[in-house]
Amino acid sequence: xxxxxxxxxxxxxxxxxxxxxxxxxxxxxxxxxxxxxxxxxxxxxxxxxxxxxxxxxxxxxxxxxxxxxxxxxxxxxxxxxxxxxxxxxxxxxxxxxxxxxxxxxxxxxxxxxxxxxxxxxxxxxxxxxxxxxxxxxxxxxxxxxxxxxxxxxxxxxxxxxxxxxxxxxxxxxxxxxxxxxxxxxxxxxxxxxxxxxxxxxxxxxxxxxxxxxxxxxxxxxxxxxxxxxxxxxxxxxxxxxxxxxxxxxxxxxxxxxxxxxxxxxxxxxxxxxxxxxxxxxxxxxxxxxxxxxxxxxxxxxxxxxxxxxxxxxxxxxxxxxxxxxxxxxxxxxxxxxxxxxxxxxxxxxxxxxxxxxxxxxxxxxxxxxxxxxxxxxxxxxxxxxxxxxxxxxxxxxxxxxxxxxxxxxxxxxxxxxxxxxxxx
Numbered sequence: 001x002x003x004x005x006x007x008x009x010x011x012x013x014x015x016x017x018x019x020x021x022x023x024x025x026x027x028x029x030x031x032x033x034x035x036x037x038x039x040x041x042x043x044x045x046x047x048x049x050x051x052x053x054x055x056x057x058x059x060x061x062x063x064x065x066x067x068x069x070x071x072x073x074x075x076x077x078x079x080x081x082x083x084x085x086x087x088x089x090x091x092x093x094x095x096x097x098x099x100x101x102x103x104x105x106x107x108x109x110x111x112x113x114x115x116x117x118x119x120x121x122x123x124x125x126x127x128x129x130x131x132x133x134x135x136x137x138x139x140x141x142x143x144x145x146x147x148x149x150x151x152x153x154x155x156x157x158x159x160x161x162x163x164x165x166x167x168x169x170x171x172x173x174x175x176x177x178x179x180x181x182x183x184x185x186x187x188x189x190x191x192x193x194x195x196x197x198x199x200x201x202x203x204x205x206x207x208x209x210x211x212x213x214x215x216x217x218x219x220x221x222x223x224x225x226x227x228x229x230x231x232x233x234x235x236x237x238x239x240x241x242x243x244x245x246x247x248x249x250x251x252x253x254x255x256x257x258x259x260x261x262x263x264x265x266x267x268x269x270x271x272x273x274x275x276x277x278x279x280x281x282x283x284x285x286x287x288x289x290x291x292x293x294x295x296x297x298x299x300x301x302x303x304x305x306x307x308x309x310x311x312x313x314x315x316x317x318x319x320x321x322x323x324x325x326x327x328x329x330x331x332x333x334x335x336x337x338x339x340x341x342x343x344x345x346x347x348x349x350x351x352x353x354x355x356x357x358x359x360x361x362x363x364x365x366x367x368x369x370x371x372x373x374x375x376x377x378x379x380x381x382x383x384x385x386x387x388x389x390x391x392x393x394x395x396x397x398x399x400x401x402x403x404x405x406x407x408x409x410x411x412x413x414x415x416x417x418x419x420x421x422x423x424x
Contacts, residue, residue: 147236156233165232173230177223185216246335247285248277249321250303253342255292255312262374265404266341267304269372272411273339274300287324291317297324314346314382318357322365331365338366344373344380355385363393370414371398 152165192209199206250270254263277284288303289295292310295317321338329336346354363369373383379400390396399410 150235150237152232153235160233162232162234170226170230181219188213247329249287249338251289251317251340254290256309257345295320315353335367337368339370341372344382346382351381351385369396374401
């Protein structure tokens, strides 16, 4: 039996394996600390690490101690306050005035503070989140392999022999091995010609020269035409290919009713969503759509930084989403998701049309639709139309965000795991 000891160091001579055990053991406390830290930092700065603190009581090791238990009867000399037979309440734990108090009088212990790396922070940040309703396909676990060409190798099966490469290798080998014998053969032939000018064919020296030439010719002839070393085989390797694919449509309202504060909240929500998707899922595409009276497919930079504005026709974005799905993302091959952020302000005649588009054309193709309404006051007309959709379609979810502090709770609520819906 072999025992492997992990002695990797993780900065300042700290063992990586011990750090992993610590993070696993105090997972709940660290996750709570990460959630608290999110409230004090910008969503756009979410990728950096974090210094988190855990109350020292949560990391203290259990110990066994000897204490005065039971009922004690004591009489202290010079006591002017109590008489024999008086009962004194037992002091609370930690309240005996020692240096290990809970912070009263400056004698408390500081919280345990340590640094989480970027990778560790994001692992805890997105823990227990997923894309809902991945029923048809599994993104992270179901993988197939595709065979692709990968050059040539010296080992293989006869059916994969590459004739041209093998003959080229054999020719190079014969040239290399015969170079020295051919040089000696040419020199011996020249020497024989010179000897024959002065001596006869039966001269011992001439016979020796002829014998040498015969041996050199036999040496050259002994070089095989092809050798097992020359054989080259076409090589193929297997690369992992995800059997499923997913696409997320990010739809953001940039109309005039969306002031800069609302647009900033929407951008932060989508930054969080984009970071979550690209980190958790290896194979996923993101389509960015901005809309006012008209909808446009834009790239990532334009989606987060462009400053166009106008009226509001939400149905234009839904129609464009449908067109892109039909052109590039057939529902039989793709898990399709849509996340929409708006203030809910829309033309009265357009909101019912949005509901019809969702129910009749979009939702049958989607795995999940998340609608986020950013408004401080009462819900707008689009919210009431979407409420009717949510009552009849479980794959449709809607939430409200009133200020920036609600971005993370709403995001986590929309994309939290539902173990009861998991499919084996």
